[in-house]
Amino acid sequence: MPEKTFGNVLQELRREQGLTQEELAFRSSLDRTYISLLERGLRVPTIDTLFKVSKSLGTKPEDLVARIEAGR
Amino acid sequence: MPEKTFGNVLQELRREQGLTQEELAFRSSLDRTYISLLERGLRVPTIDTLFKVSKSLGTKPEDLVARIEAGR
Numbered sequence: 001m002p003e004k005t006f007g008n009v010l011q012e013l014r015r016e017q018g019l020t021q022e023e024l025a026f027r028s029s030l031d032r033t034y035i036s037l038l039e040r041g042l043r044v045p046t047i048d049t050l051f052k053v054s055k056s057l058g059t060k061p062e063d064l065v066a067r068i069e070a071g072r
Numbered sequence: 073m074p075e076k077t078f079g080n081v082l083q084e085l086r087r088e089q090g091l092t093q094e095e096l097a098f099r100s101s102l103d104r105t106y107i108s109l110l111e112r113g114l115r116v117p118t119i120d121t122l123f124k125v126s127k128s129l130g131t132k133p134e135d136l137v138a139r140i141e142a143g144r
C-alpha cells in the first residue's frame with residue numbers, strides 16, 4: 001500500500017520547502033493534525049488532497065506521484 | 073475539484089484499452105459500480121485507487137495524474 005510512502009514524500013517535500021506542518025496545513029486549507037496523520041501514513045489521501053498539497057508545495061501532482069512510484 | 077476530470081481520464085484510458093467497466097473492476101479488485109461512480113465523478117478516489125486502476129490500465133499513476141492536470 002503506497003500511503004506510507006505518500007507520507008514520506010509529503011514530509012520530504014514539506015521539509016525541502018522549509019515549511020512547518022502548521023504552515024502547510026494553512027496553505028492547503030487542511031487541518032494540521034490531518035497533515036501529521038498523512039505524514040505518518042495513518043490516513044490515505046484522496047486525489048483532491050494530493051492536488052491541494054502539491055499546489056501548496058509548489059510541485060506538480062504528477063511529480064509527487066512519480067516520487068511515490070520511485071520509492072516503491 | 074478534479075474528480076470529474078479523473079472520471080473522464082479513467083473512462084478515456086479504459087476505452088483506449090478496449091475494456092468494459094466489468095473487466096477493469098475485475099483487474100483492479102474493485103466493484104463494477106464503484107468504477108461507474110468514479111467515471112461519473114460521483115466518488116473521489118484515494119491514491120490507493122489511483123495506483124490500482126493505473127496498474128490495471130497498464131499506465132503509470134503519474135501519467136494518469138498528468139492527464140488530469142492537462143485537462144484542468
